[in-house]
Amino acid sequence: MMTRIGKLMVLICVFVLVGALTAPAAEDPIKIGIVSPVSGNYGDHGKLERMGMKAALEEFGSKVLGRPVELVVADSETNPDVAARRARRLIEVDGCKYLMGAVSSSVAAAISAVATENKVLYFATNGNSDTLNASKANTYMFHVAPSMAMLVRGGADYVAKNIGKKWFYITHDYSWGHSGTAWARASAKKLGVTEVGEIKVPLGTRDFSSQLLQARQSGADVLVVTMAGFDNVALLKQLAEYRIYDKMKVWYTLMEFVDMWPLKPEQRQAYANVEVYWNENDKTRAFAEMLQKNNPDTPCPMPLDNGTYEGWLAMKILLTGIQKAGTDDVDSVIKTIEGLEIKDNMRKYPTRVRAWDHQVITQIDLIKANPKATGPAMWDVIDEVDAATVARTKAENPINVSISK
């Protein structure tokens, strides 16, 4: 029996090897590895960001420096350990010099650790945590999505001046949620806003009846919400069911189009900070229409959501960087990207890449959902803020990860 197990081991090894040998070998094209959720809870978000990346690549004719560009997709499963393994595969087996993707901040931090170890350039596309360009910042990572500091401060001013000055917080009870509330609180202090209460909600909560009752009775004008994912979809529905909108305004520190789209029109009434809205101007409209035409299988109509835009932007920054550097050498590309400005980004304000914290800065929109709207034009943009005015300053975030420091 013993030798039979031994033989089986040898057989398995041979089987694995033969399977592996038939795999394609690495060669000439510039390879960009995308670690992005293909399956699971965030599969839709992953699909959107990959859609954006492909669109940007097509703008460059799928080529840079005369060499074809190949995208290699690996499923992150929204799990840092799996994502790190997939990132290592992209580097070790596929020979990718550039990585991109991640929907959550923990996945981004995990991939970033792998990228740094292998000296590979990584673009964190869709995690909003403040740590990504503070304690977790490093030379080999650019943070494309706005941090919570930018998002919250981008909307706080308008909300305090025009909507209400008594705030009640509902927060997802982990670091990301805490950071949203912390920034809102810091802004509130400056703007003369009073806090009337706070509820921290554990991850995985789907029934908000007691929390909403408490919020209703608090006498607040504004309910400040920092929640994400399926919990948030449940909360959005219950906000309407419990008639919270009759009592107070609701302001989301971050909202995804794809999360609010499944609601009935009359259930959509909140204010929210977003990174982009497809109906912002003619260019974004045209872009969203093009995306919809080219991708019949999208999670929402007019699929230009936060993730799509950040994916598009990351790819555009990378390809522009490679083109300007004239080489695909990672360190030279990082040097070129630091301080890069992109004007044709479809927005009111240009995109800038800060050298010292590797944060990409574009613009924050404050939107109001319109319950009377029909079709995908469910939001109205009420304020556009230049993200440079709300991003953390050097004094607030004393780090320097620039490659030429």
Add this chain to the structure above:
Amino acid sequence: MRPKSITRDPYLYIFLAFALYPFYPFLGNFTSLGSELLLFFIFTLSFNLCLGYTALPSFGHGALYGMGTFGAALTFLHLTPGLGIGLSILIGGLTGMLGATAVGWLIRDKKGIYFAMMTVAFSQVMFGLCWRWDEVTGGESGLTGLSRTSFLGLDISGSVPYYYLCFGFFVVCAILIRIIARSSFGMTLQSIRQNPVRATYLGYNTGFYKFLVYALSGFFAGLAGALYCFLAGAAFADIFDWTKSGDVVIATLLGGGTASFYGPIVGSLIFLVCKELISAFWENWLLAYGLFFVLIILICPRGLLGLITDKDHTCGISKEKRES
């Protein structure tokens, strides 16, 4: 061991196959997968001491692995920064053991489903703690900056040297775990699995034996977790997620942990390698993966090695055991 029995020993082939891993074409480039495989072997072998040998359904074993990871990571970052990783790995193992000791003592006499639920609850508590305690564990964004420097003075920053470090640990742990499994202690465990009431009447303190094997298993799981954090260069709360505990159960059952000592190794090999290979070529790989798992369980409910060993079984005792 007699020379003849060495050539008949599956470990010889396993060790040989993995000693040469970095030189394999294609897969050899993916050195870190090899390291991860070896660590997963240690993890599943230790887990099988509980499930396969003692019939302890420790469905929260990922918690012990995670405790090892965080124990090592915190030691490395706060107690021994700049020094080698040797001490951190040892402390990681001990942290896993500590977790197992604390929980194991409380639940040593719980049976079946109750034991399983308690271990799952334990891993959820650890997850909650880790996910929320930002100051210590980094919360959502975890601990990073675990750049492995040296081990006992050897430079292990490259992926191949680290692979061989993991290989060394694997060889030692694998042999130790088999010694435990075949010792009189291991035999007692098997008697507890086969008939706990009878074992009690024979005078064995079954609760104490269960506690001991759980603690030992925790040590090896913690060790694997500790080595893993230096492979990843980071530690995240998600390691305590129930899916991690699920993975080890699936891998062990797939290979046939209840049928053979080597089941967990075969299972983890298939579990990890197939997952990586299929997911590289097909977006909807989870579907294929799920079907594959269902098929295996339908065809051979005792796992892959069950196909081989069950032929040798008479009256539930394998030929191998009757001979030895």
